[in-house]
Amino acid sequence: MAKQGKIYKTPSGEVVYGVMAEFATPGDTFRAAEKLRDAGYKNWDVYAPFPIHGIDEAMGLKPSKLPLLAGVIGLAGAAIGFFFQWWVSTYGYTTIVQGKPAGAWEAFVPVTFEIGVLFTAFTCILGMMAFNALPMWYHPLLKKDRFLRVSDDRFVICVESRDPGFDPEKARKMLESVKGYNIDLVQD
Amino acid sequence: MSAIHPDEINAGRLAGVLPVDRPQPLDARTGDGTLLDDPAVRPPLVTGNRSFHDITNIVCGYVENKPGGWWYALFGLANMLAGLGTAMIIYLLITGVGVWGLNNQVGWAWDITNFVFWIGIGHAGTLISAILCLLKQKWRTSINRAAEAMTIFAVICAGTFPGIHVGRMWFIWMVFPIPNANAIWPNFKSPLLWDVFAVSTYFTVSALFWFMGMIPDLATLRDRATLRLKASPSGPVLPLTNIRVDAVRAYIYGFFSLGWRFSSRHWQNYEKAYLVLAGISTPLVISVHSIVSFDFATSVVPGWHTTIFPPYFVAGAIFGGFAMVLFLLIPARELYPNMKELITLRHLENMAKIILVTGSMVGFAYAMEFFIAWYSGNKYEADVFLYNRLLPPFIDPRGAPYWWAYWAMIFCNVISPQVFWSRAFRTSPIAIFAVATLVTIGMWFERFVIIVTSLHRAFLPGEWGMFFPTAVDILTFVGTFGIFLTLFLLFMKFLPAFAMSEIKNVLPQASPHDHGDGHGHADANAPDHKHH
Numbered sequence: 001m002a003k004q005g006k007i008y009k010t011p012s013g014e015v016v017y018g019v020m021a022e023f024a025t026p027g028d029t030f031r032a033a034e035k036l037r038d039a040g041y042k043n044w045d046v047y048a049p050f051p052i053h054g055i056d057e058a059m060g061l062k063p064s065k066l067p068l069l070a071g072v073i074g075l076a077g078a079a080i081g082f083f084f085q086w087w088v089s090t091y092g093y094t095t096i097v098q099g100k101p102a103g104a105w106e107a108f109v110p111v112t113f114e115i116g117v118l119f120t121a122f123t124c125i126l127g128m129m130a131f132n133a134l135p136m137w138y139h140p141l142l143k144k145d146r147f148l149r150v151s152d153d154r155f156v157i158c159v160e161s162r163d164p165g166f167d168p169e170k171a172r173k174m175l176e177s178v179k180g181y182n183i184d185l186v187q188d
Numbered sequence: 189m190s191a192i193h194p195d196e197i198n199a200g201r202l203a204g205v206l207p208v209d210r211p212q213p214l215d216a217r218t219g220d221g222t223l224l225d226d227p228a229v230r231p232p233l234v235t236g237n238r239s240f241h242d243i244t245n246i247v248c249g250y251v252e253n254k255p256g257g258w259w260y261a262l263f264g265l266a267n268m269l270a271g272l273g274t275a276m277i278i279y280l281l282i283t284g285v286g287v288w289g290l291n292n293q294v295g296w297a298w299d300i301t302n303f304v305f306w307i308g309i310g311h312a313g314t315l316i317s318a319i320l321c322l323l324k325q326k327w328r329t330s331i332n333r334a335a336e337a338m339t340i341f342a343v344i345c346a347g348t349f350p351g352i353h354v355g356r357m358w359f360i361w362m363v364f365p366i367p368n369a370n371a372i373w374p375n376f377k378s379p380l381l382w383d384v385f386a387v388s389t390y391f392t393v394s395a396l397f398w399f400m401g402m403i404p405d406l407a408t409l410r411d412r413a414t415l416r417l418k419a420s421p422s423g424p425v426l427p428l429t430n431i432r433v434d435a436v437r438a439y440i441y442g443f444f445s446l447g448w449r450f451s452s453r454h455w456q457n458y459e460k461a462y463l464v465l466a467g468i469s470t471p472l473v474i475s476v477h478s479i480v481s482f483d484f485a486t487s488v489v490p491g492w493h494t495t496i497f498p499p500y501f502v503a504g505a506i507f508g509g510f511a512m513v514l515f516l517l518i519p520a521r522e523l524y525p526n527m528k529e530l531i532t533l534r535h536l537e538n539m540a541k542i543i544l545v546t547g548s549m550v551g552f553a554y555a556m557e558f559f560i561a562w563y564s565g566n567k568y569e570a571d572v573f574l575y576n577r578l579l580p581p582f583i584d585p586r587g588a589p590y591w592w593a594y595w596a597m598i599f600c601n602v603i604s605p606q607v608f609w610s611r612a613f614r615t616s617p618i619a620i621f622a623v624a625t626l627v628t629i630g631m632w633f634e635r636f637v638i639i640v641t642s643l644h645r646a647f648l649p650g651e652w653g654m655f656f657p658t659a660v661d662i663l664t665f666v667g668t669f670g671i672f673l674t675l676f677l678l679f680m681k682f683l684p685a686f687a688m689s690e691i692k693n694v695l696p697q698a699s700p701h702d703h704g705d706g707h708g709h710a711d712a713n714a715p716d717h718k719h720h
Contacts, residue, residue: 030700033452049240049408050693051455052700059452064460074468085376088365093373100377107377110479113471114382114389120468121393125400128461132454135446142449148415150450151408153240153692 008161008168014187017140018044018160019171020147021180026052029155032178033058036157039174043163047147047156066131070123077119082112140188147186158186222534223615233327233694236529240692246526247405247686248412255681258523266673273667276660277352285355287660293653294643298661299353301635302668304480305508306346307387308501308631311473312509313339314394317401318469321462327538329690330530333405334520335513336398337683341675342512343391345668350383379482386479393472397465399444400458405684406445413437477502484638491572491642494560500553507546507601508631510539514624516676518617530686533615540614543627547605550634554602568647576641589654590641593633600630 008016023029026048033046037060046055056063082105089095090103097107129135141147141158150156157180159171172183218224222231234243280287290297313335320328354360363384365374374381413434416423424433448454478498485497514536521527558578561569577594579587588594604626608614613623645652679685692698 026698026700046452047450048452048455049244049404049450050689050698051452051459053693053698054700055452056456058700061453061456064457066457066460067464070461070464084365088373089376093371093375095375095377097375097377104377110379110382110475110482111376111385113475114385114479117468117472117475118389118392121396121465124461124465125396128400128457129446131457132451134448134454136449137442137447139447139449142447145415145418147449148411151404151411152244 008166010185010187016161016168017186017188018158018166019168019175020141020144020156020158020184020186021175022146022182023155023157023180026155028179029157030055030058032157032175032180035178036159036174040165041159041163043160043166045158045160047141047150047158049151049153049155052155064131066124066127069127070120073123074116074120078112078116080119081115082108085111140186144184144186146182146184219533219615220528222532223537224534231532231534232696233329233532233534234529234691235532236526238529238695239697240695243530243686243688243691243695244408244412246530247684247688247691248409249526250524250680250685251409251682252412256523259677259681263674263677266670266677269667269670270674271667271670273664273670276664276667277348280352280660280664281357285353287658289656289658289661291653291655293646293651294640294655296353296639296643297636297655298657298665299349300483301632301639302665303346303349303353304501304635305632306342306349306668306672307390307480308477308505308508308635309512309628310339310342310346310390310394310509311477311502311505312513313337313342314390314397314469314473315506315509316513317397318466318473321466322470325538326694327535329687329694330532330535331513331517331539332690333398333401333687334517334679334685336394336401337679337685338513338516338676339394339509340391340398341672341679342509343387343394344675345672347387347391348668350380350387379479379486382479383483386476390472390476393465393469397469400461400465401687401690402684403445403448403458404450404689405687406441407448407450408688409684410438410441410445413441473505474502477505484642489642489646490566490568491561491576491638494557494569496553496557496560500550500557503546503549503553504601504631504634507543507550508628510543510546511624511627511631514539514543514620515628518621518624520680521617524680530691533617536617536620537615540608540620540623543623544605544608544614547601547627551602554598572642572645576645577637588641590637590644594637594641597630597633597637600626601634604630 010016023032029046029048030052033055036044037058046052046059048055052058085108086103086105089108094102096102100107146154147156157175159166159175161168168185175183214220218231221235222233224231236242238246288297288299290299313332316328316335317332320332351360361368362372363374363381374384376382417432417434417438422432425431426433426436478501481497481501484492485494487493517531518536521531558573561573564570575584575586576588576590578591580591581587581589604623607619607623613619640655644655
């Protein structure tokens, strides 16, 4: 990734991905996130075994676009489904049932609804994966044993080096000041 | 205080011995501490004062430790039944639908009864996951993963029946709207085809919801396996190889968890996706079973042709599905260590209340169906109730040969859940299990009554004919239980059976609004912070 300014290296010579710190409780993590947001950091993240309540605002995150996307694609899918049924019933294999018109829309409602739901569901999962850039099986943080305990009960904040104003010492001091401990450099 | 110190669980694991919970003495008033009556006090969702680490250890322990001997015995039995069912299906496909007891008059019997039975069972899982999520019922977090798994396995069992019952199996491709050389397209005006789309969509959406929910928990299993792998140079290996079991776990759980790293930015998108999926699964549940009811309601057969069927079927599905959830989880609580702390008596009581509510709705629907059949003045509709279902032949010579099925249904579905008005019954796991069993049987009979009693005596007396099941009918159904149980046991063994991240999120110490004392013991009843 392009870095502005200096490239920082760990003592053993690897490029630094960022600085991580652990926190004792969700409350400490929450307050630390608010301070980091207010200090103007842009490329950083909070890692927790569950989504901490209210952390989106504490980090200053913008609302996710996923629901809008899911709604649009779901409705589009429903429209496609309806049109497809109409075409099949009137032209593809014209079907007259009980003397009703071939393209009678009432009969198409159940399948239209189901196809709309199907498209919405696929958008949710694939959209979630796309917005989160998943799958990403290899990541610098996943190489650190300390980080692997986040899935259990640890809370971690990591300030990434691609942040324009990044400086390992400043980041370390910042994280210490908000009650972070076990502060460590993360190799890329 | 914790009944078991977390290190004891690790020590037990290393020693190859399964930790067993010390039974907590039951309080007469509050049971295991969760049966609080005061609505102003929130009962604990997890008993035993567990930490996040405890939850991880308990739930991952079910996957990582060897299960008791009972698992292997039950798995063997389930496999045999599944094999039997598969053999019966193959026999059916090779020989023809005549191996079942169907005839010209009763063209649908056990096949469609079983289909609707299994689909109905599946609906409880979606209700627990989706509808209870939208209603912000935090107690769902202990049961939603297992319930969703149950939904998927039930839909698999359900889907086999429409597939195999068609008679001319070589034409089954016609249900799919794919361009073909015969220039044939499906008939989109047929409820049977709506079923194809409804059940396929239901299966797909449930599977996606289930998988997405498991991503963080699979990542937890991945991380634990990776840490164990790095912690010591040797460990348990696969039989006949040098490959460490934890390496296999790290790779497989790692692959399916997609590299999930618990980032809050990711959690934000994840939570939104979860809510949208919950939001669409709710109308999906209602629509799927309504569409299944259209198989009957859109016909002209007396006893089928009634507008009450969509809500009647949906309520019945939730009713039967919760009974199956309880039927599976109450024994699981006894057999797995520490599970009683995650699925407390309050969880069971809540589910018993839902059974009481939906059972009463179903009973009301039975009464209304009968009333409207009489009120309509349509002689055939009224006759279906009186002479096909209610009146036994020893009371009225024109009476119903299947009267015993109807009254079994009434007893199991309407009368047996009424015991849950009594607090003693709805807080006793044994009573709940007994009622759940009766309800499952009763819901099978409900579909049997609807299908067979309406068909065997329809408009023309000259065409009346009885239905008797053959051994193939019965064994195929038994076989689907084998398939279901096999899949469920595999799920309990290899996949996280509890939503760990969700359970941790509803513990009191998960709230970020503690008062900075560093111990994380947040007050669950704190007034709303403006960040909400």
